Amino acid sequence: MTQLWDFSGGIHPAENKHLSTTRPIEQASLPERLILPLQQHIGAPAEACVAVGERVLKGQTIARVPGSVGVPVHAPTSGTVEAVSMHPVPHPSGMSDWCIVLTPDGLDEWAERDPIADYHSMDRDAVLERIREYGIAGLGGAGFPTNIKLRPPKDRKVSTLILNGAECEPYITADDMAMRERADEIVSGLRIMAWILRPERCVIAVEDNKPEAIEALKKATENTQTEVVVIPTKYPSGGEKQLIQILTGMEVPSGGIPADIGVMCQNTGTAIAVSRAIHRDEPLISRVTTITGRAVSNPGTFEVLLGTPVEHLLKQAGLDEQQLHRLILGGPMMGYTLETPGVPVVKTTNCVIAATAEELPAPPPEQPCIRCGMCAEACPMELLPQQLFWHSKAGEFEKAEHLNLFDCIECGACSYVCPSSIPLVQYYRAAKGEIRIQQAEHLKADRARERFEARQARLEREQQEKEQRKKDRAKAAAEAQAKKQAEAERAEAEGQPADDRAAKSTLVEEALARKKAKAEKAAASEAPTPTAPEAPDLEALEKQLSQATAKLNTMQSMLEDAKAENADNVEKLERAVAKNHDRVKRAEQALAEARN
Amino acid sequence: MALAQQSSPHARRARSTSNVMLWVMLASLPGLLAQVVFFGWGNLINVIWCMALAVGAEAAMLRLRKRPIKFFLRDNTAAVTGLLLGLSLPPLVPFWVSAIAVLAAIVLAKQLYGGLGSNPFNPAMVGYALVLISFPVAMTTNWAEPGLLWENAPGLWDTLNIIASGQQSAVDAFTMATPLDHYKHNISSRTATEVLQHPTFGDGVAKGWEWVNAGFLAGGLLLLWMRLITWHIPVSFLAGLAIMSLAFGSNADLYAPLSMHLLAGGTMLGAFFIATDPVSAATSHQGKLIYGAGIGVLIYLIRTWGDYPDAVAFAVLLMNFAVPFIDYYTPPRTYGHHKPRRGLPGKNQG
Ligand code: SF4
Ligand code: SF4
Numbered sequence: 001m002t003q004l005w006d007f008s009g010g011i012h013p014a015e016n017k018h019l020s021t022t023r024p025i026e027q028a029s030l031p032e033r034l035i036l037p038l039q040q041h042i043g044a045p046a047e048a049c050v051a052v053g054e055r056v057l058k059g060q061t062i063a064r065v066p067g068s069v070g071v072p073v074h075a076p077t078s079g080t081v082e083a084v085s086m087h088p089v090p091h092p093s094g095m096s097d098w099c100i101v102l103t104p105d106g107l108d109e110w111a112e113r114d115p116i117a118d119y120h121s122m123d124r125d126a127v128l129e130r131i132r133e134y135g136i137a138g139l140g141g142a143g144f145p146t147n148i149k150l151r152p153p154k155d156r157k158v159s160t161l162i163l164n165g166a167e168c169e170p171y172i173t174a175d176d177m178a179m180r181e182r183a184d185e186i187v188s189g190l191r192i193m194a195w196i197l198r199p200e201r202c203v204i205a206v207e208d209n210k211p212e213a214i215e216a217l218k219k220a221t222e223n224t225q226t227e228v229v230v231i232p233t234k235y236p237s238g239g240e241k242q243l244i245q246i247l248t249g250m251e252v253p254s255g256g257i258p259a260d261i262g263v264m265c266q267n268t269g270t271a272i273a274v275s276r277a278i279h280r281d282e283p284l285i286s287r288v289t290t291i292t293g294r295a296v297s298n299p300g301t302f303e304v305l306l307g308t309p310v311e312h313l314l315k316q317a318g319l320d321e322q323q324l325h326r327l328i329l330g331g332p333m334m335g336y337t338l339e340t341p342g343v344p345v346v347k348t349t350n351c352v353i354a355a356t357a358e359e360l361p362a363p364p365p366e367q368p369c370i371r372c373g374m375c376a377e378a379c380p381m382e383l384l385p386q387q388l389f390w391h392s393k394a395g396e397f398e399k400a401e402h403l404n405l406f407d408c409i410e411c412g413a414c415s416y417v418c419p420s421s422i423p424l425v426q427y428y429r430a431a432k433g434e435i436r437i438q439q440a441e442h443l444k445a446d447r448a449r450e451r452f453e454a455r456q457a458r459l460e461r462e463q464q465e466k467e468q469r470k471k472d473r474a475k476a477a478a479e480a481q482a483k484k485q486a487e488a489e490r491a492e493a494e495g496q497p498a499d500d501r502a503a504k505s506t507l508v509e510e511a512l513a514r515k516k517a518k519a520e521k522a523a524a525s526e527a528p529t530p531t532a533p534e535a536p537d538l539e540a541l542e543k544q545l546s547q548a549t550a551k552l553n554t555m556q557s558m559l560e561d562a563k564a565e566n567a568d569n570v571e572k573l574e575r576a577v578a579k580n581h582d583r584v585k586r587a588e589q590a591l592a593e594a595r596n
Numbered sequence: 597m598a599l600a601q602q603s604s605p606h607a608r609r610a611r612s613t614s615n616v617m618l619w620v621m622l623a624s625l626p627g628l629l630a631q632v633v634f635f636g637w638g639n640l641i642n643v644i645w646c647m648a649l650a651v652g653a654e655a656a657m658l659r660l661r662k663r664p665i666k667f668f669l670r671d672n673t674a675a676v677t678g679l680l681l682g683l684s685l686p687p688l689v690p691f692w693v694s695a696i697a698v699l700a701a702i703v704l705a706k707q708l709y710g711g712l713g714s715n716p717f718n719p720a721m722v723g724y725a726l727v728l729i730s731f732p733v734a735m736t737t738n739w740a741e742p743g744l745l746w747e748n749a750p751g752l753w754d755t756l757n758i759i760a761s762g763q764q765s766a767v768d769a770f771t772m773a774t775p776l777d778h779y780k781h782n783i784s785s786r787t788a789t790e791v792l793q794h795p796t797f798g799d800g801v802a803k804g805w806e807w808v809n810a811g812f813l814a815g816g817l818l819l820l821w822m823r824l825i826t827w828h829i830p831v832s833f834l835a836g837l838a839i840m841s842l843a844f845g846s847n848a849d850l851y852a853p854l855s856m857h858l859l860a861g862g863t864m865l866g867a868f869f870i871a872t873d874p875v876s877a878a879t880s881h882q883g884k885l886i887y888g889a890g891i892g893v894l895i896y897l898i899r900t901w902g903d904y905p906d907a908v909a910f911a912v913l914l915m916n917f918a919v920p921f922i923d924y925y926t927p928p929r930t931y932g933h934h935k936p937r938r939g940l941p942g943k944n945q946g
Contacts, residue, residue, distance in 0.1 A: 007931075013607050170607065241931060254932035326600040332607040339599060353606075360606045367613050367671055368713035372874040373884075377826065381931045384879055387923075404930040412605030419613040426603040 002203075002229050005249040007242040009380040010234040011413045013170050013333065015209065019299045020173045020292040025181055027303050029316055033082065034102040034307030035344040036073050037089045038063050041137035042144045043070035048084045048100055055080050057111035059283050061133075062100055071135045071145050075111075076285040076305035079104040090329050090343045092336040099344070102307065113281040124196050127278065134277035135284040135347075140164060140175070140267025141240075143348040146274065149266070150196050152259035159262040161199040162247060163190050163271055165206040165213065166231060166238030169331030172351040174288040175268050177301040179206065179213035182272055183220035189271030190226060192278055197264065202226040203247055204268070209233045235333065236411045240265045242380050254407050269350070289313070289345055293354035295323040304345045310352055311341035317354075325357035332360060333412040367420035375414035375424060381407050385414035389424050392431035397438065400431050408432075462561065469557070473550060480543065487539070538591075545587035552580040616824055617672035621679055623815035623824075624869060628683060630811035634804025635740040637755040638687025642694055643679055645759075649698045650678030657707035673712050677701050680720040680870060684862055684908070685727075686738035691759050693734050697723035717916045718876045724909040739774050742804035775802035775860040776899060779852045787849050802860035809864040816868025825872045828884035829891075833867040834858065836892020844900070851900055861899070866891070866908035876916045883919075883926035890915045 039045035046063035056062055056075040063073040079102050087099040119127050132147035152158055163186065167175040179186060186204070194202050204221070206214050208230045217228045231237055231246050241252050243265060250261045258264055269287060276282040285306055292299040297318035304313060310327075311319075328335040329343075330351055345352075353360075375385035384403055391400035408428050415424045559573040631639040654674035658665045678698055685694050701723030709715040728735045750758065773781070819825045837857055845851030857863065862870075871877065871891050878887035891911045898907030929936040 011609075013609070245931070251932045254930065256932070324599070326602060326606065328606055333605040335604060335606065337599065337601050337606075339601065341599075355606070357600075362600065362602070363608060364612065365667065367667075368711065370613055370616075370671075370673070370713050370874050371877070371879065372613075372616065373826065373879060374823075376879065376928070377823075382928045383930055384927060387879065403927065404933065407930050407932060410604075415605050416608050417611070418608075419611050419616050421608065421612065423603055425605065429603070 002227055002247075003249075004229070004231060005246055006232075007234075007237070007245045007380050008382050009376075009378045009413060010236065010242075011378050011416055012233070013235055013416060015233075016171045016292070017173050017176065017209070019171070019294075020290045020301050021176060023300050025177050025288055025301050025303050028305065028308060028313055030077065030104050030106065030305070031308050031312040032103070033309070034076055034079075034104060034305060035087050035309060036062070036076070036100045036102060036307040037087075037344065037346055038073060038098045038100065039070075039089075040073065040143055040306070040346040040348065041071050042142055043067070045098065046070060046073050048098075050081050050100070052081050052083055055105075056102065057109050059113065059281075059285060060111040061283075062102075069145060069148065071132055071137050071147075072283075073100065074135050074283040074285050075102060076307055077102075077104045078107050078109040088340055088343050090338070090346055090349060094339040115281040116278050119192060119278050120195065127192070127196060131274055131277055134273075134282075136270065136273045136277060137284075137347050138267055139269030139273060139284075139287060139347060140350070141348065143346075146266075146270055149264070150193060152197075152257075152264065156257075156259040157262055158197045158259055158264045159200045160248060160264070161190070161194055161197055161202045162243060162263060162265045163202075163204040163268055164238055164240070164243055164265045165204055165210075165217070165268045166243055167210070168207055168233070168235045168238035169333050169335075169351075170235075171292050171353050172290050172331050173292070173301050174290045174350045176210045176213050177290075178272060178288045179210065179268055180216050183213075183216040185272045185275045186217070186268050187220045187224070187226065187271075188279065189273070189275035190266075192274050193266060193271065199264075203229050205229045205231050205243055205247060207231055207233045207237060235413065236380055236409070239380065239409055239411060241409065254404070284347060287345070287347065287349070289349055290351040291317040291354075292351065293328075294356045294359045295320055295325070295354035304349075306346060307344045309342055309344050310338065313345070313352065314341055314354055319354055323356045324354050326353075326355045326360055328353040328355060328360075333416070334410065363423065364421045366422050369418075369420055369422060372419060374417045374419060378413040378417045380411060380413060381409060383408055385424050388431075389422060389427050392427040395434075397431055397435045401435060405431060405435070466557070466561065469554075473554065476550070477547075480547065484543065541587065541591045545584065545591050548580065548584045548587045552577065552584050555580050613671045613673070617676050619822060619824055620676055620819065620869065621672070623818045624679060624683060624812070626814045627808055627811035627865060630804070630807040631683070631687070633744065634742050634807060635687045636743075636750060637752045638689075638740055638759065639683060641755060641759055642685050642687065642689070643682030645691060646682035646685075646694055646698050647675050647678035649695055650674045650681075650702050653699055653702040654707070657703055658711075661707065661711070663711065668712065671712060674702060674706075677706070677720045677723075680865075681723055683865055684720070684724055684870070686735060687740040688738040688755070688758050689734055690738075690761075693727050693731050696730070697727045699723075700726045713875055715875055716919070718870065718873050718912050720873075721870065721909040721912045721916075725913055728904065728909065736773070736777065742802075775805060775856060776852060779856060779860075780899070783850065783852070802856060805861070806859045809859045812864035812868055816864060819868060819872075825868070826881070826884065828881050829872050829877060829888035830867040832885045832888030833871050833892045834863070836889035837863065837896050838892070840893050840896035844896070857896065857899070862908045863895075866895070866912065870908060871912055871915075876912075876919065878919050878922040878926065880923070880926045880928045882928070883922045886922050886926065887915050887919065890918060 038048065044065050044067045046065045048063045050056055050062045056079065058075055058078045060075045061072045062075050062081070065072060081100060082103045083101040084098065085101060086096045087101070089095065089097040089099065091097075116122065116130075128147045128150060131150065132145060136146040137143040138146060138149065165175050165179050167173070190202060190204065202225060204217055204226060206217065206228065208214075214228060214230055221228055229247060236242055237246060240258065244258055244261075244263050245251055248261075248263060250263070252258050253260055273284045277284070286303055287306065288301060289304045290301045291313050296314060297320065299317055302313060302316070310329075327338040327341060329338055329349060330336065332353060335351065335353065369386055369389060371386055373386065376383070379385055387403050388400050388405055388408065391397070391403065392405070405428060410425050410428065412425050415422070418424060555573060555577045559577050628639060628643060651669065651674050655665050655669060658668050681694065681697050681701060685697065701719035705717050705719035705722035706712070706715045816825075816830060820827055820830070838854055841854040841857050845853070852860075871888060878884050894911035894914055895907045898904060898910055904910065927936045
C-alpha cells in the first residue's frame with residue numbers, strides 16, 4: 001500500500017458522472033466545417049502557413065509558432081482551407097480570435113507519416129522537439145506546451161512523475177473513459193515521458209470512484225515500476241497542488257512550481273497524445289471530450305476532431321434546445337459558461353455540460369456573510385475565504401493579498417458550501433484582476449519614475465559639467481584678467497590710459513577708430529610706419545577675440561541646454577548668441593584688419 | 597437561444613443560512629423540552645414571546661433602515677436570537693424584562709451595527725447582560741423550582757399570569773435559587789454534603805438542570821454531526837472550564853465541583869448554541885480554540901469569584917471583545933507557505 005496523505009478541506013459535490021459512462025467512447029461525426037483557433041495553448045499564437053483555398057491533408061501542419069513557446073496546429077482531416085478569420089473561441093470572456101476554417105472533403109486522407117521505430121535511440125531533445133512539432137499542449141489544464149513542461153529548469157530534478165487521472169470534477173468522464181479503453185497508450189506515453197525525465201517514481205493517480213479505469217490501468221502496468229495509486233474521492237483531489245500533497249505529503253511552495261520539490265504532473269490525455277506522436281506519427285488532432293448534462297438525451301464521451309463546433313456535438317448527443325439553460329465548458333466547479341454553442345472544441349476542452357434550469361439552477365440572491373467558516377472548512381489551500389471576501393469586496397486589496405489571495409486556485413469549494421450563497425470566487429477573480437491592473441500601473445509608474453530619475457541624474461551631471469566649465473572659464477578669465485592687468489600697468493607706465501574691463505566691448509571700436517585714423521593718417525602722409533604703440537592694440541584685439549569667442553561658446557552651450565530642457569529663455573539666449581556671434585565676427589574682422 | 601451566463605462554480609450545496617438557522621432551532625428542542633418538563637411552562641412561553649418580539653423588532657428595524665424586510669427575515673437569524681434569549685432567561689422572569697433583553701439584542705447589538713454579519717457582539721448575550729445588570733433581582737429570583745411539570749409546577753395559565761403580571765410576590769412560591777447560586781452562597785458556612793441536602797440539587801448533580809444540559813448537549817452533537825458547527829469552540833469551551841475547575845476548585849467544600857459547573861448552569865447551551873454564533877466568534881481553527889477556551893476560563897472565574905451566579909453572557913461578551921485580536925494573531929498557514937501570515941500587510945511575511 002502506498003502511503004497517502006490528506007489535503008485539508010475539500011467537498012463532495014454530486015458526481016453525475018454516470019450520465020456519460022454508459023457507452024464506450026464514440027467517434028463524433030464529421031462536421032461541415034472545422035474551426036481551428038491559432039492559439040490553443042499558452043504562449044505565442046501560431047501563424048497560418050497555408051493559403052486560403054489550399055487543400056490540406058490530415059495531419060498536415062497548417063499553423064506554426066514563430067518563437068519557442070507555443071505549438072503548431074494541424075489539419076484534423078483532409079479538406080480545403082476556407083478562410084483564416086476571426087471566430088468566437090472558447091474563452092471565459094466570450095472573445096473572438098483568429099481561426100483557420102477548414103472544410104473537410106470526407107476523404108480523411110493522411111499526409112505522409114513517419115513513425116519512430118525506437119525513440120530510445122534518439123536524442124532526448126529530438127523527442128521533445130517532436131512533441132512540440134506534433135502540437136501537444138497539456139490536455140488537462142490550461143494548455144501549457146508539453147515539451148516545455150517536460151524540460152524543467154536545469155537545477156530541478158524531477159524524482160516523481162505523476163499522471164493525473166483523478167478527474168475530480170463532477171460530470172467530466174473524458175479521462176475516466178480514456179483510462180478504461182486506452183490504458184496501454186497511457187502507459188506507453190508515460191514511459192516516453194519517464195524516459196525523458198528519468199524520475200525515480202512513476203505514479204498514475206485515480207480517484208476511487210473509477211473502478212473500471214483502475215482495473216484497466218493495473219492490467220496495463222503489470223510487471224512495470226509504475227504504481228497505480230487509488231486516492232479517495234474528494235474534490236479537488238485532481239488539483240495539481242492537492243494531488244501532489246496526497247501522493248507525497250509535500251506542498252508546492254507558494255509561487256513555485258512542482259519541479260521545485262521534484263515533482264511533475266501530467267495529464268493522462270497528454271500521455272496518449274505523446275504516445276501517438278511518437279509511435280503512430282499522429283499529431284494532436286483529436287481528443288476525448290464528454291458531452292453531458294440533462295439537456296441532452298444521449299450524453300456520452302466522444303472522440304472529437306479538434307475544431308468541431310460544440311453545437312455539432314450537442315446535436316449528436318441529442319440536445320433539447322427547449323431544456324437548455326446553461327452551457328458550460330469544463331466542469332461545474334471551474335468551467336465557464338458559453339455565450340454561443342458555435343465555439344469549437346480545442347486541445348483543452350474536456351467537457352461540455354448542457355444543463356437544464358433545474359439541474360444547475362440560478363443561485364439564490366447573495367445574503368450577508370455570517371462568518372460561519374464553512375468556506376474555510378472547505379478550502380483546500382487553507383485560506384480564509386470569508387476574510388478574502390470581506391477585503392476583496394471592500395477593495396482592501398493589500399489586505400487580501402496579505403491573506404494570500406494569490407494562492408487561491410479558484411476551485412470554487414468555498415462558494416459551493418457558502419450558506420449565504422455568496423459568489424466568493426467571483427469576488428476573488430475581480431480582486432485579482434484589479435490587483436494585476438494596479439500592479440501593471442505600478443510597474444508603469446515605476447518605469448516612469450526610473451526614467452524621471454535617470455533624466456534627473458543626467459541633468460545633474462550636465463549641471464555639474466557646466467559648473468566645471470564655468471569654473472574653468474572663470475579661471476581662464478582670471479588669468480586673462482591678471483595678464484591684462486599687467487599689460488594695463490605696463491601701458492600705464494607707458495603713459496596710456498588703463499583700459500578697464502568695461503572697455504571690452506568698446507575696445508574693438510576704439511581699435512577700429514584708431515586703425516581708421518591711422519589708415520587715414522597713413523593714407524594722408526603716405527608714410528606707413530608701424531610703431532610701438534600699435535602693438536598693444538593688436539594684442540588687445542586678439543584678447544578681445546578670444547574672449548568674445550569664449551562667450552559665444554558659453555552662450556551656445558547654454559542655449560543648447562535651454563533647448564534640451566525646453567526652458568522659456570531659449571529665445572533670449574538665441575538673441576544673445578546671435579549678438580555674440582556678430583561680436584566675434586567683428587573682432588575677427590578687426591584683428592584681421594589690424595594685422596594687415 | 598439565450599444561454600445563462602454565470603461565474604463558476606455552477607453547482608452549490610443546497611444549504612442556506614435560513615436552513616442552518618432552522619436546524620439550530622430544531623437542535624435546541626431537546627433542551628427546551630427538558631426545561632419545560634423540569635421547570636414548567638415558563639421557558640416555552642419566554643421562547644415564543646422572545647422569538648415573536650425579535651422577528652417583529654427586526655422587521656421594524658429593517659423598515660427603518662430601508663432594507664428589504666422579507667429577504668432578511670428569511671435568514672431566520674432574528675428568530676434564533678429570540679430563541680436563545682428565551683432559553684437562557686429565568687423561566688418566570690416578567691415579560692418586560694425579556695422584552696428589554698430582546699430589543700437590546702436586535703436593535704442595539706444587531707441592527708445598529710449594520711445587521712446580520714456586522715455585529716461584533718453576540719446579540720442575545722448583549723440583551724441578557726443588559727437585563728442582568730439592570731434588573732439583578734428579577735434575573736436571580738425568577739428561576740423556577742425544579743420539579744416535574746405534571747406534579748408541582750404552576751399550570752400554563754398560572755405561568756402566563758406570573759410572567760404577564762411581573763408580581764414578585766406571586767412568583768416566590770414557585771421559585772428557588774439556581775444550584776450554582778445556592779452552592780456559592782452556602783458553601784462558606786457549610787460542608788459540601790450539607791449544602792447538597794438542599795432540594796435544588798435533587799439526587800443527581802442538580803435536579804432538572806442535568807437533564808436540560810443533557811438535552812442541549814444532544815442538540816449540540818446533532819449540529820456537530822451535521823457539520824453545522826465545528827468541534828473547536830464547544831470542546832475548548834468545556835475543556836477550559838473543566839481545567840480551571842480541576843486546577844482551582846477540586847475541593848468541593850470550598851468551590852462548586854466540576855460536575856456542577858458542567859451540568860448545573862447554562863453551560864451546554866452556552867458551549868454549543870451561544871458561543872458558536874459564528875458572526876461574533878473567531879475565524880480560524882486555532883482562533884476558535886483560543887476563543888472557546890477563553891470563554892470557559894472566564895466562566896469559571898466569574899462564577900467562582902465574581903458577583904454573578906452564571907457567567908456565560910459576560911464571558912462570551914468579553915471574548916467577543918478579544919476576537920479581532922485573536923483573529924489578528926491566528927491566521928491559518930496557507931498551503932505552500934512556511935509560516936502563517938500574521939497581522940497586517942507588510943509585517944511578518946511568511
Ligand atoms: S461560508 Fe459564506 S457565510 Fe460562511 S463564512 Fe464563508 S463566506 Fe461567510
Ligand atoms: S476558490 Fe480559493 S478560497 Fe475558495 S476554496 Fe478554492 S482555493 Fe479556497
